[in-house]
Amino acid sequence: MLSYHTxxxxxxxxxxxxxxxxYVRDLTRELGKRGIGVDVFTRSQDEHVPHVLHDLGYGxxxxxIEAGPETPLSKDTLAEYIPDFIHGIQDFADKKELRYDLIHxxxxxxxxxxxxxxxxxxxxxxxxxxxxxxxxNRVAREEDEVASELRLEAEGRxxxxxxxxxxxxxxxxxxxxxxxxxxxxxxxxVPPGVDTTRFYPIxxxxxxxxxxxxxRYCMLLYVGRIEALKGIxxxxxxxxxxKQEGFxxxxxxxLAIIGGDPDVSREEMSxxxxxxxxxxxxxxxxxxxxxxxxxxxxxxxxxxxxxxIVVVPSHYESFGMVALxxxxxxxxxxxxxxxxxxxxxxxxxxxxxxxxxxxxxxxxRLKELMQDEELRARLGEQAAIYAxxxxxxxxxxxxxxxxxxxxxxxxxxLA
Amino acid sequence: MLSYHTxxxxxxxxxxxxxxxxYVRDLTRELGKRGIGVDVFTRSQDEHVPHVLHDLGYGxxxxxIEAGPETPLSKDTLAEYIPDFIHGIQDFADKKELRYDLIHxxxxxxxxxxxxxxxxxxxxxxxxxxxxxxxxNRVAREEDEVASELRLEAEGRxxxxxxxxxxxxxxxxxxxxxxxxxxxxxxxxVPPGVDTTRFYPIxxxxxxxxxxxxxRYCMLLYVGRIEALKGIxxxxxxxxxxKQEGFxxxxxxxLAIIGGDPDVSREEMSxxxxxxxxxxxxxxxxxxxxxxxxxxxxxxxxxxxxxxIVVVPSHYESFGMVALxxxxxxxxxxxxxxxxxxxxxxxxxxxxxxxxxxxxxxxxRLKELMQDEELRARLGEQAAIYAxxxxxxxxxxxxxxxxxxxxxxxxxxLA
Numbered sequence: 016m017l018s019y020h021t022x023x024x025x026x027x028x029x030x031x032x033x034x035x036x037x038y039v040r041d042l043t044r045e046l047g048k049r050g051i052g053v054d055v056f057t058r059s060q061d062e063h064v065p066h067v068l069h070d071l072g073y074g075x076x077x078x079x080i081e082a083g084p085e086t087p088l089s090k091d092t093l094a095e096y097i098p099d100f101i102h103g104i105q106d107f108a109d110k111k112e113l114r115y116d117l118i119h120x121x122x123x124x125x126x127x128x129x130x131x132x133x134x135x136x137x138x139x140x141x142x143x144x145x146x147x148x149x150x151x152n153r154v155a156r157e158e159d160e161v162a163s164e165l166r167l168e169a170e171g172r173x174x175x176x177x178x179x180x181x182x183x184x185x186x187x188x189x190x191x192x193x194x195x196x197x198x199x200x201x202x203x204x205v206p207p208g209v210d211t212t213r214f215y216p217i218x219x220x221x222x223x224x225x226x227x228x229x230x231r232y233c234m235l236l237y238v239g240r241i242e243a244l245k246g247i248x249x250x251x252x253x254x255x256x257x258k259q260e261g262f263x264x265x266x267x268x269x270l271a272i273i274g275g276d277p278d279v280s281r282e283e284m285s286x287x288x289x290x291x292x293x294x295x296x297x298x299x300x301x302x303x304x305x306x307x308x309x310x311x312x313x314x315x316x317x318x319x320x321x322x323x324i325v326v327v328p329s330h331y332e333s334f335g336m337v338a339l340x341x342x343x344x345x346x347x348x349x350x351x352x353x354x355x356x357x358x359x360x361x362x363x364x365x366x367x368x369x370x371x372x373x374x375x376x377x378x379x380r381l382k383e384l385m386q387d388e389e390l391r392a393r394l395g396e397q398a399a400i401y402a403x404x405x406x407x408x409x410x411x412x413x414x415x416x417x418x419x420x421x422x423x424x425x426x427x428x429l430a
Numbered sequence: 431m432l433s434y435h436t437x438x439x440x441x442x443x444x445x446x447x448x449x450x451x452x453y454v455r456d457l458t459r460e461l462g463k464r465g466i467g468v469d470v471f472t473r474s475q476d477e478h479v480p481h482v483l484h485d486l487g488y489g490x491x492x493x494x495i496e497a498g499p500e501t502p503l504s505k506d507t508l509a510e511y512i513p514d515f516i517h518g519i520q521d522f523a524d525k526k527e528l529r530y531d532l533i534h535x536x537x538x539x540x541x542x543x544x545x546x547x548x549x550x551x552x553x554x555x556x557x558x559x560x561x562x563x564x565x566x567n568r569v570a571r572e573e574d575e576v577a578s579e580l581r582l583e584a585e586g587r588x589x590x591x592x593x594x595x596x597x598x599x600x601x602x603x604x605x606x607x608x609x610x611x612x613x614x615x616x617x618x619x620v621p622p623g624v625d626t627t628r629f630y631p632i633x634x635x636x637x638x639x640x641x642x643x644x645x646r647y648c649m650l651l652y653v654g655r656i657e658a659l660k661g662i663x664x665x666x667x668x669x670x671x672x673k674q675e676g677f678x679x680x681x682x683x684x685l686a687i688i689g690g691d692p693d694v695s696r697e698e699m700s701x702x703x704x705x706x707x708x709x710x711x712x713x714x715x716x717x718x719x720x721x722x723x724x725x726x727x728x729x730x731x732x733x734x735x736x737x738x739i740v741v742v743p744s745h746y747e748s749f750g751m752v753a754l755x756x757x758x759x760x761x762x763x764x765x766x767x768x769x770x771x772x773x774x775x776x777x778x779x780x781x782x783x784x785x786x787x788x789x790x791x792x793x794x795r796l797k798e799l800m801q802d803e804e805l806r807a808r809l810g811e812q813a814a815i816y817a818x819x820x821x822x823x824x825x826x827x828x829x830x831x832x833x834x835x836x837x838x839x840x841x842x843x844l845a
Contacts, residue, residue: 065642067636074630212463212487224482
């Protein structure tokens with residue numbers, strides 16, 4: 016398993032950590048449960064952390080490979096250490112006398128590593144993009160959000176050279192087909208799983224006590240990275256509309272933001288955070304918004320369960336893990352009708368769709384749901400039932416089938 | 431599930447935390463996996479910790495009940511808050527409209543709670559003692575180690591009134607039969623399980639890097655509470671013997687002690703720790719002993735795997751969880767031939783037995799094993815294979831069978 020630019024054990028909500036980290040971690044653990052041995056290779060970002068960790072159990076390892084300075088690096092500079100990373104992996108495998116049967120690679124950076132290892136090891140490569148540059152560029156509003164040429168080229172190469180591509184949704188399959196001219200015979204749609212043994216509806220009183228909130232506090236919740244693409248500004252504008260028309264006087268609600276670190280002053284991190292702080296001030300909604308900073312993934316179920324509604328206002332999401340986790344906790348989701356979210360959230364059944372970047376539409380749906388406790392309860396119950404389709408015990412079967420099929424095809428080819 | 435005096439989520443190695451905490455935690459999780467709903471009731475020892483926690487997943491809860499001051503208390507004073515604890519549990523169950531099918535109680539203090547709840551709820555009571563007062567008194571060397579009359583009486587009552595008693599080993603069954611005149615028809619021998627998905631042999635280089643030890647460091651390891659009954663003094667005396675005869679000059683080894691908190695000055699805690707510090711000084715072995723303090727249960731597998739030998743020099747253990755965890759990590763164990771340890775460790779196969787409180791015998795076995803790398807490897811391999819018999823997937827079947835049988839007998843009785 017290759018996860019070059021981010022460690023699956025990293026705390027979430029930071030600049031480069033999110034659904035993909037959870038995915039790699041949970042997938043590895045579930046493979047372990049099924050008796051599949053996995054080494055996850057990731058670039059070492061801290062020399063003080065032991066380089067080999069057994070945190071996921073079942074004999075499976077997270078291996079931190081030294082490639083470039085052992086500190087966090089921006090994505091722009093990461094590509095240059097790929098050759099070192101490849102050498103590091105080969106050294107590890109040689110020293111331990113390991114032979115891998117398959118490479119499962121995440122994101123385009125790991126894909127570049129995978130293409131080289133595939134050639135050297137002559138084993139099949141299964142690629143997942145998590146986000147696609149072309150789709151990201153379509154919604155980019157700032158120069159620095161535009162994907163690099165290097166990335167666009169790398170994704171093109173990966174589409175041609177991977178033995179299989181896993182698309183999270185039918186939407187991603189269509190994008191690969193139309194925007195990347197991918198051979199659909201080599202694409203399989205397998206959605207990410209959700210750990211329903213942890214993400215389940217926790218009784219409201221218990222969840223509220225855990226997060227330290229008063230029992231009658233009505234919470235809207237955003238969970239995710241703090242970046243422009245996530246559309247948090249749209250959510251702020253919707254809150255301002257509700258405040259202006261006096262709705263918040265009758266229905267006192269508060270918006271909690273989980274993600275980012277309010278104290279971090281790292282340049283890239285703070286740009287969007289600063290913008291949001293300014294925005295909440297200019298909109299006059301500082302009193303109804305709380306920035307909670309990062310939270311351990313192992314405590315998120317309490318926040319999702321405590322929330323009345325979880326909002327995912329992204330301009331684009333290839334999947335939308337947060338929406339799935341929230342639904343698993345029995346909380347209705349209002350999400351932009353875009354990318355994976357349009358497939359994942361069932362409009363009127365498990366929450367609502369709203370057009371991206373449309374504060375008015377979002378405000379309307381928030382009002383509708385906040386006024387109607389019964390509707391919230393019904394959508395929430397349906398959400399929890401629906402989310403079980405994505406439990407790992409279901410998803411891992413599909414992954415194993417995919418692995419088996421690609422190994423058989425390669426054998427056929429070689430025969 | 432009742433665990434009155436100690437929370438299954440507490441950090442190990444403290445005064446009242448050990449194998450029983452791990453047992454209650456793991457058993458609850460495994461029951462969850464099998465679809466059994468469990469609430470674990472424990473006395474609240476910290477008002478700042480949320481009272482209901484979902485850390486074990488599967489909808490199962492750890493419920494901290496307020497009974498007496500929300501601080502740690504000595505076992506002597508704990509009994510007086512049992513009525514408050516019982517009320518707290520009933521309040522919780524009433525408020526949540528819960529009806530339990532079975533009570534599984536741990537240690538005599540919880541047993542006293544269980545007897546009352548059994549009467550009120552008319553459900554079967556399964557009792558585990560973990561240690562038996564009569565056995566403890568037999569090895570007590572200090573006045574304050576002697577079990578109270580209250581405890582002896584309580585255990586007697588529990589032997590008579592429990593619907594089933596789980597004995598960890600055949601030794602415990604025999605003790606219940608001969609010392610407590612228990613009806614053996616109501617006793618089942620079910621050993622504790624070990625989480626073999628986490629406790630498995632980690633490659634030595636990886637384990638040593640994790641714990642931050644030089645690669646060629648030969649480590650003996652003790653893990654457990656710091657108290658007289660554990661016989662750590664015997665281990666120190668054995669080390670002194672090895673040092674005196676020059677063995678440590680040829681085989682440089684070091685003894686690491688995990689457990690207790692070197693900085694804690696709480697009276698009861700420090701008595702034995704002080705004694706050990708004085709002893710290591712008077713024996714002149716301070717240079718070969720390191721007190722590491724407590725370690726998170728989730729990191730112990732690295733220490734077990736890094737160690738050449740794990741020593742369990744207890745005067746008495748009803749089971750000996752540390753020996754099982756160490757064996758699961760592929761490390762041979764030298765253990766006192768007493769209580770559960772005499773059953774658990776297979777002499778000459780997975781380690782060695784030595785008579786309790788016999789430094790000479792222990793020193794001899796340490797020498798034998800330290801001199802013979804091949805023997806260590808062979809015993810370690812055998813230990814890892816043997817420990818798999820105690821994997822939870824095996825053990826939980828036996829527990830479920832026991833639950834089913836006691837519920838059926840009660841129905842028969844009522845019919």
